Amino acid sequence: MxxxxxxxxxxxxxxxxxxxxxxxxxxxxxxxxxxxxxxxxxxxxxxxxxxxxxxxxxxxxxxxxxxxxxxxxxxxxxxxxxxxxxSAKMTDENGGHVIAGHIATTAVLEEVHIADDGALIRFRVPEDWAKYIFPRGYLAVNGCSLTVAEVEDNLFTINLIPETLRQTTFSHYAAGDPINIEVDHQTMVLVDVIERTVSRVLPGLVHARD
CATH class of the missing domain: 2.40.30.20 (Elongation Factor Tu (Ef-tu); domain 3)
Structure with missing residues (x-):
């Protein structure tokens, strides 16, 4: 962990x-x-x-x-x-969120903008994984716990404060580079359960209505 x-x-x-x-x-x-x-x-x-x-x-x-x-x-x-x-010990303070180091997919960096007051990265995730990413939700990008700022279909934006930029490798990346994405496990389970439930319930509702 x-x-x-x-x-x-x-x-x-x-x-x-x-x-x-x-x-x-x-x-x-x-x-x-x-x-x-x-x-x-x-x-x-x-x-x-x-x-x-x-x-x-x-x-x-x-x-x-x-x-x-x-x-x-x-x-x-x-x-x-x-x-x-x-790896974290059970007694360690968790200043980010729980991640496993199991990469779900790689995203393609569409834009990297670095300024004195921080940075913005925008990346595109494959459609199959985009459903697990929400505004203000947790996401691990290249092993760094980050919060999603904006979502537009499968295009996502994250803002980085100067300290995060200084302590990580994000400044080494450029548009077109692949980045590692690990979605929040609890979010993934919740989305999958809802999808399975809806797929089972909706056909029954349609049949009952007929």
Missing amino acids: YTGIVQAVRPLVAVEVYPGGRTFTIEFTPELLTDLKIGASVNVEGVCLSVTGMEGQKVTFDAMNATLERTNLRRFSEGDGVNVER
Whole structure:
């Protein structure tokens, strides 16, 4: 479990490609290394990955091809920075919202506008996932807990305060880039239950009316 509060942007010091996927090596800070063990879960740019190796401050993760196809991790190369969040403890304060690091889909950035007082990002989500996103609703974008500001069909707008912009990788993105989207799980369950209920009830009402 994660909170969507990015703890640091850390550099990729190596990316190794192999037939089944890729190995990412990230340089952690001493604080991020505290109590970290092989097999621990870490949120990397919104994706839940398991630690597969540790050497000094260098931590490695493996991402299989299925993960690379579903997420934007395939766009990253050596020298890039990524959002990092360690998994949350039950006693930790949750300043964002509960996220799992299971990416639902990738969206395409339509517009990025950065100013001194913050930033605006506008992105388009595939139709199948747009139904789970609402104005003022929670959304995890590249592992960052954010609130949706505006909705227009499957086009969504989010405003970023300067601190969020400073603490994340959003300033590294440009129009046309893919971004990782994790919809709020409770919202997804509620929408699916309502859809199933309506699909069962409405045919019965139509039949009764006839």
